[in-house]
Amino acid sequence: MFDVLAVPAHALILALTALLHTPIALTIVLTTILVRLLLLPLGIDQHRAQVRTEQRRASLAERAEQLKKRFHRNPERLKAEVNALHLAEAPALARHTARGCLPVLAQMPVFTALYAAFAAPTVAGTANILLSETFLGVPLGMHLAAATGPQLAVFAAALALAAAICLMSSKALAAGRPAPPRWMKLIHYTPVLSVAFLPLAASVYLVTSMAWTVAQTVALRQWLG
Numbered sequence: 001m002f003d004v005l006a007v008p009a010h011a012l013i014l015a016l017t018a019l020l021h022t023p024i025a026l027t028i029v030l031t032t033i034l035v036r037l038l039l040l041p042l043g044i045d046q047h048r049a050q051v052r053t054e055q056r057r058a059s060l061a062e063r064a065e066q067l068k069k070r071f072h073r074n075p076e077r078l079k080a081e082v083n084a085l086h087l088a089e090a091p092a093l094a095r096h097t098a099r100g101c102l103p104v105l106a107q108m109p110v111f112t113a114l115y116a117a118f119a120a121p122t123v124a125g126t127a128n129i130l131l132s133e134t135f136l137g138v139p140l141g142m143h144l145a146a147a148t149g150p151q152l153a154v155f156a157a158a159l160a161l162a163a164a165i166c167l168m169s170s171k172a173l174a175a176g177r178p179a180p181p182r183w184m185k186l187i188h189y190t191p192v193l194s195v196a197f198l199p200l201a202a203s204v205y206l207v208t209s210m211a212w213t214v215a216q217t218v219a220l221r222q223w224l225g
Contacts, residue, residue, distance in 0.1 A: 005109060006116035010123045013130060025135035025204055028118060032208040035110055036216070042106055047220040053097055060089050111209070118201040130201055140201035155195075158203050162195045165210045169217070 009031075016034075017027045036043075064082055071078035120128055121141070131141025136154050138147065144155045170188040191210055195203045 005113035006120050006123045006128075009113040009117035010128070010130065013117060023135070024130055024133035024140060024201075028130075028201060028204045029208045032114065032205055033212065035114065036209065036212045039106075039110065040216070043216055044220065046102075047217075049097075053093065056089065056093055060085065060093075114205055114209075115202060118205045119199055131199060135200060135204065138200055140204075141199045143199055144196050154200070155203075158195050158200070158207060159192060162192045162203075162207050162210065163189065165207065165214055166191060169210065169214045 013024070013027055013031050016022075016031055017024060020027065020030070022030065063085060067078060067081045067085065071081060117123065117128075118130065118140075121131065122128055128141070131139065133140050138151045138154045142151065144152075147155050166189045191206060194206060198206065
């Protein structure tokens with residue numbers, strides 16, 4: 001399945017490289033940006049659905065707090081009223097949540113295709129020539145475990161950049177929301193582990209896509225509220 005998805009992505013990258021006469025590493029960045037631009041309408045729809053979900057949950061919490069003040073002397077009545085409130089709001093919350101998930105699901109095949117094109121050693125039964133190119137003297141097919149000497153500096157820079165983007169992402173997503181548990185904060189840094197185990201080509205794609213996601217999140221919050 002991944003091989004089938006990688007074929008069109010692989011062809012697109014090679015075509016852009018020939019058209020723009022750019023190094024493969026730069027083509028990876030440009031291809032990622034191009035794909036994210038094409039998927040921007042889905043990102044906007046996803047953001048709007050998330051905003052509606054947050055507004056609905058905030059309204060639900062406010063009404064639950066009013067019920068607590070009203071029935072604080074009658075715990076059984078309070079429990080029944082709160083349960084009834086949540087049952088009444090559940091369908092609307094489910095619709096907004098589902099609408100927010102649809103753009104994510106629609107984008108997954110594209111992201112998987114790009115990832116496979118940059119990570120698979122073979123595409124359509126032949127060697128993946130993207131991985132034979134170099135970036136700053138490091139083969140794009142190389143993993144951190146195989147790096148030596150100056151090559152380690154390139155992977156260290158990729159890891160540091162991924163960690164910085166994860167930190168910005170965590171802050172951007174947490175803006176205006178209650179502080180999440182510590183274990184959820186750690187989840188934001190899982191892409192750093194991916195960079196440590198992926199070939200350099202896939203790491204370049206991943207870091208570029210992560211940076212775009214942070215910029216898109218901040219921009220949409222500013223423009224759409």
